[in-house]
Amino acid sequence: MTEANVAAKAGLFDNIRGSGAWHKLLAFSGLLALLVVFSLASPNFLQTQNIIAILQATSVNGVLAIAATLVIITGGIDLSVGTLMTFCAVITGVVLTYLGWPLPFGILAALLTGMLSGFISGFTIAKLKVPPFIATLGMMLILKGLSLVVSGTKPIYFNNTPGFSQISLGSVVGNVIPGLPIPNGVLILFVVAILISFVLGKTALGRYTFALGSNEEAVRLSGVNVDRWKIAVYALAGSVCGVAGLLIASRLNSAQPALGQGYELDAIAAVVIGGTSLSGGRGTVLGTLIGALIISVLANGLRILSVAQEWQTVVTGCIIILAVYADILRRRKL
Numbered sequence: 001m002t003e004a005n006v007a008a009k010a011g012l013f014d015n016i017r018g019s020g021a022w023h024k025l026l027a028f029s030g031l032l033a034l035l036v037v038f039s040l041a042s043p044n045f046l047q048t049q050n051i052i053a054i055l056q057a058t059s060v061n062g063v064l065a066i067a068a069t070l071v072i073i074t075g076g077i078d079l080s081v082g083t084l085m086t087f088c089a090v091i092t093g094v095v096l097t098y099l100g101w102p103l104p105f106g107i108l109a110a111l112l113t114g115m116l117s118g119f120i121s122g123f124t125i126a127k128l129k130v131p132p133f134i135a136t137l138g139m140m141l142i143l144k145g146l147s148l149v150v151s152g153t154k155p156i157y158f159n160n161t162p163g164f165s166q167i168s169l170g171s172v173v174g175n176v177i178p179g180l181p182i183p184n185g186v187l188i189l190f191v192v193a194i195l196i197s198f199v200l201g202k203t204a205l206g207r208y209t210f211a212l213g214s215n216e217e218a219v220r221l222s223g224v225n226v227d228r229w230k231i232a233v234y235a236l237a238g239s240v241c242g243v244a245g246l247l248i249a250s251r252l253n254s255a256q257p258a259l260g261q262g263y264e265l266d267a268i269a270a271v272v273i274g275g276t277s278l279s280g281g282r283g284t285v286l287g288t289l290i291g292a293l294i295i296s297v298l299a300n301g302l303r304i305l306s307v308a309q310e311w312q313t314v315v316t317g318c319i320i321i322l323a324v325y326a327d328i329l330r331r332r333k334l
Contacts, residue, residue: 023275038301059185062292065270067240075213075280076132080140082263087143088245093156093255110242118238122231151257168250197285213280
């Protein structure tokens with residue numbers, strides 16, 4: 001009998017996802033409300049150029065938020081997604097600029113670097129029993145230091161790598177549909193979202209991701225190798241961070257070793273706003289995408305209205321608190 005059959009017979013997957021439809025509807029309504037308010041407040045907000053800028057800003061944070069979603073559904077947390085993104089960008093710079101290897105090797109290096117780092121975090125949490133908060137905090141600091149060491153504290157530029165900037169800034173759709181230059185980075189975000197949604201909804205890894213967050217001990221008692229699946233989730237999340245590293249390096253046409261810290265806060269905020277429960281067991285990629293768009297729209301709209309950066313941070317913090325409180329109310333009703 002397979003592990004999936006054992007878990008299913010134990011009733012572990014019954015009602016562990018929960019619809020969360022009302023929370024996604026609430027988040028989507030909030031997004032629409034922001035669009036309406038900022039459109040009325042400034043005629044520049046709905047201009048095509050500004051909408052594209054919002055989508056471009058969402059691409060990196062959205063991919064990072066998807067990685068964070070995987071981990072948070074298991075009941076864990078990953079504070080290293082931002083610095084892991086930067087480290088993957090730096091390794092890509094080493095491969096493409098310092099070693100002079102072709103572009104496909106740089107892309108592969110970013111994905112494998114992210115996967116390896118995620119594997120190490122997962123191993124530390126699953127096998128060494130280090131709490132996720134501490135394990136990923138330590139990994140965040142390690143990766144931040146390694147990024148500076150490997151790059152020599154200097155940015156690595158991709159001027160001699162043809163086509164690298166097109167990963168994020170190019171527009172395949174723009175060439176097909178004139179007047180609609182949707183950046184490739186946005187398309188990559190949607191591709192990643194579709195793939196991870198498939199993993200969560202149609203694969204054994206997805207079922208165990210939800211099961212671990214719902215009741216890890218019950219899963220363990222059913223004979224499932226919990227450590228193996230938990231490590232797999234962190235490794236997958238790490239590879240998604242590698243995609244984010246490629247996107248931000250392509251967007252800046254450089255790997256900035258000092259960049260990255262603070263991105264994890266926006267990523268986690270998008271996850272929470274999108275309705276993923278911090279207690280684990282519930283969450284959707286669609287909700288996370290809505291959350292990432294809310295953060296991008298809010299930042300863009302407040303900037304257009306010339307609201308000071310410090311007040312933008314205050315507003316974002318208030319929204320996060322409200323989102324977490326809404327999750328608490330939802331769990332009380334279950």
